[in-house]
Amino acid sequence: MTQQGAALQSYNNELVKCIEDLCAKRDELNKQILQEEEEKSKLQNDIRILTEKLARVNESLARKMASRNEFDKTIAETEAAYMKILESSQTLLNVLKREAGSLGKATELKGNFPH
Incomplete structure (x- = not known):
């Protein structure tokens, strides 16, 4: 019976050691889980902050692009109105030169006749 008691004690010691090893592995795994949950929480917070920042940048870009489009339109x-003014100025200048030429010829003709 002593031999059986010694074997039983040996098995018991081995079982206790296995249980302690399993508990140590579980504790290490739990520590890793807690660290990863903390990292996950930080990452989710970073994502929230970046998402809000991205939304603000997108809104700002939309406003600035709309303003730029208004500038382009104006x-x-x-430029189109200025081109019309230039064309009108050129036409006016041509008319003025033609009229001045006609007046000059009329003045020359009047100068050739005796009064």
Whole structure:
């Protein structure tokens, strides 16, 4: 019976050691889980902050692009109006030169006749 008691004691010691090893492995795994949960929480917070920042940047970009489009429209309209003014000025200058030439000829003709 002593031999059986010694074997039983040996098995018991081995079982206790296995249980302690399993508990140590579980504790290490639990520590890793807690660390990863903390990292996950930080990453989710970073994502939230970056998502909010991205939304603000997108809104700002949309406003600035709309303003730029208004500038482009105003510039195009102003350039078109300026081109019309230039064309009108050229036409006016041509008419003025033609009239001045006609007046000059009329003055020359009047100067050739005796009074």
